[in-house]
Amino acid sequence: MRTQSRRTPRALFAVAAAGTLTTSLLAGCSGAGAGGGSSAHSVNVLMVNNPQMVELQKLTASNFTKDTGIKVNFTVLPENDVRDKISQDFANQAGQYDVATLSNYEIPIYAKNNWLEPMDSYVKKDTAFDQQDILKPMREALTAADGKLYGEPFYGESSFLMYRKDVFQKKGLTMPAHPTWQQVADLAAEVDGAEPGMKGICLRGLPGWGEMLAPLTTVVNTFGGTWFDKDWKARLDAPEFKKATQFYVDLVRRHGEAGAAQSGFAECLNDTTQGKTAMWYDATSGAGSLEAAGSPVKGKMGYVPAPVEKTSSSGWLYTWAWGIQKASKNPDDAWKFISWASSKDYEKLVGEKAGWANVPAGKRTSTYDIPQYRTEAAAFADVTRDAIASARPNDPGVQPRPAPGIQFVDIPEFTDLGTKVSQEISSAVAGQQSVDDALKKAQKLAEAVGKKYEGS
CATH class of the missing domain: 3.40.190.10 (Periplasmic binding protein-like II)
Incomplete structure (x- = not known):
């Protein structure tokens, strides 16, 4: 998926991305720790305001935080704005955000600049996550030239x-x-x-x-x-x-x-x-x-x-994926959030709470075998999967x-x-x-x- 001869010098991107960081206004705090008390663990997540992410924000406190005690602080912005803010924070390695929504455009560039935490060790330990279930085009798109994995898809699309x-x-x-x-x-x-x-x-x-x-x-x-x-x-x-x-x-x-x-x-x-x-x-x-x-x-x-x-x-071929900032002080908790947000269980939760047509699909093979999903998403499920499979990022x-x-x-x-x-x-x-x-x-x-x- 990568062209080895192309140059992506850190200096070029740092100049494009650098800027004065502004104080972030948390656009929604997902809740306190398990049992209603304060949590000793928290993760700051910066994400685009697409409908699937807004649904995630609604479900986090009563599910992820309740089960793990990890509080998630969300900053949710429109696409152009969130891209600017992510590039500023990650280019400067400010560490204000542990996790951000990144695409298959940014991830190989950010990885080359050493702005992201590799996920291979987490994936290896977290066998329940089932990395092989992630659609191959998505796995390849989020793997950098060094062969390491730097992102997990929240949803994929063509x-x-x-x-x-x-x-x-x-x-x-x-x-x-x-x-x-x-x-x-x-x-x-x-x-x-x-x-x-x-x-x-x-x-x-x-x-x-x-x-x-x-x-x-x-x-x-x-x-x-x-x-x-x-x-x-x-x-x-x-x-x-x-x-x-x-x-x-x-x-x-x-x-x-x-x-x-x-x-x-x-x-x-x-x-x-x-x-x-x-x-x-x-x-x-x-x-x-x-x-x-x-x-x-x-x-x-x-x-x-x-x-x-x-x-x-x-x-x-596109995915909104999760990336962990290299400067994150909470990478383990950040992975736990990512593992939950991109899991089979989360898709099931969305299906049950918001309807199966709303499942953040396009990332897992198993999604297309779920009877409820196939029923509710019958009009577009196969067309979507075929579109992702036929995308040709190296020869478009x-x-x-x-x-x-x-x-x-x-x-x-x-x-x-x-x-x-x-x-x-x-x-x-x-x-x-x-x-x-x-x-x-x-x-x-x-x-x-x-x-x-x-x-x-």
Whole structure:
């Protein structure tokens, strides 16, 4: 899963990540120790505010803390904000947080910089955790170039297309089993306005390397484009990259959600749940919320693989995983929390308390054998598992790449580069500049990064 020749010097990432640490406001204290008394043990956890994490926060005190006496202090922030805060704390090894939600993008970089505690010894001792049950793509994605394990997935995901089956039926439309992007654009035009206030499709337009650029880069890949060629030459002004970006911007401007330039995962999830969009291309993890008890669109959604053009598949590979900061003063307690949060027992707890469709899936083989899960998640379970299995992080396009990554380029500079490029393209989504102008600026930014790696 790793390209050995790529350089990830500590200095480069430290400069990008460093900043003045601010005092953290605990966004929710998960409770006191067992028996209601004060706990001698505590763990500080910094995590993204996705629905699965919010559910974890609700369940921790009455289950994990009650059983172990370990108090968990949560800080919960939106994706862009939490990434900034994690990079500051871990780059400086401040030790303010013991555990943080990290992705398969950050973990190999953080591991190389010696910011993370290896988990191999914990996994070896904790046989009940059953590391071999973790899906192979996830195990590989969280193992660094040194062969050591530095993360455990809380949930895993790829990307796919979600659509309103009932709306398509009323319009006499059929969703292809393996749609192309051109077919999706044509369908978006057909279903735009199918119901009052309904748009054809929701696509992220919110700036951020982990926001808009995630779906957009998968479109670039399957249209034949790439951020860099095998020699680190920037290719954002190449015809394939331009065609993909113009297609994406045109599609969301013509048939996408209102306020697209400020819409990320959360906004598209809300729009889809509220019936404001007929299709949504995004993370497979969104399906759990759409099919949850009480969701207005439960049972109305269909799910098909990520649309393609020149490639056989185009879904991304991603996991929100737990990492232990090297500077943590409580690594043993941190592992106990991680072991519980990513366990089979936790999945069962979520199934029983919040509904099986809400289980943080995409990480364990055994999840897909649970009868209750297969029943409640029948609409999307197999499509999700197949999408994860077919993801190709080392070969996501039509040409050789200098570094792994499907919806990102796995180098430290991509957080800054991707965010700046996304700001330019988001401006095009908002109608403030042309795609050509946005990509001219983006190309110069990418060229500066590529020059650092040429000849590596």
